């Protein structure tokens with residue numbers, strides 16, 4: 596198909612799921628990279644960044660995009676996804692601590708991806724790949740159903756103002772999309788230092804079909820021990836905020 600040809604509309608019985616992304620959980624920022632990020636990009640892009648077919652925006656993943664993860668990683672192993680990996684502060688130590696799993700990270704902000712791949716390359720981490728694109732579309736289009744063992748979402752942008760709450764990443768769409776992609780018994784792990792977002796996450800996930808809170812007693816998970824103390828957690832604690840962890844298990 597040539598780039599000028601419009602994509603065909605979904606046909607009745609089209610087995611590929613669709614997700615509507617009119618409002619997204621990120622803003623367009625200048626994606627100008629500094630010298631060291633540009634150097635990282637040149638050195639490590641081909642190794643770590645998985646280029647996917649784009650949709651309408653440069654951050655979107657086309658509904659017909661596909662990735663063969665076994666070929667990409669060169670092996671078949673349990674898949675973990677991090678949504679919004681930032682500069683890789685959690686991703687790099689957590690993936691390194693799980694050499695038998697492969698981790699796919701989604702991040703929309705180019706300079707952050709460049710920093711991450713430089714750090715991955717210098718550390719020699721082999722079990723991580725990054726998709727520079729919207730994770731909601733990526734989870735929907737790039738994974739067959741029930742193929743992901745865990746999804747991590749740490750310190751997603753809080754979108755404080757009431758009128759911006761609709762931009763929050765953790766919502767009913769995320770719960771539905773994640774439920775399709777995660778295998779039965781698989782986990783969705785979240786953390787935030789914003790109490791109102793933590794409560795909103797619980798509300799959404801408690802109401803979402805097919806998820807069960809792993810810690811029903813008071814709803815909050817103990818701090819996930821594998822999670823390193825990142826700048827976001829540090830900032831929250833310094834400001835006197837409690838960090839809430841949440842773990843939901845996908846029901847069969």
Ligand SMILES: C[S@@+](CC[C@H](N)C(=O)[O-])C[C@H]1O[C@@H](n2cnc3c(N)ncnc32)[C@H](O)[C@@H]1O
Nearest residue numbers: 620621679680681701702703704729730749750
């Ligand atoms: C506040 S930062 C947290 C980064 C990282 N998780 C950490 O704890 O250090 C949130 C990140 O999520 C990214 N993000 C937000 N929505 C996204 C989406 N739909 N798909 C991929 N990345 C997203 C943002 O670009 C940003 O880098």
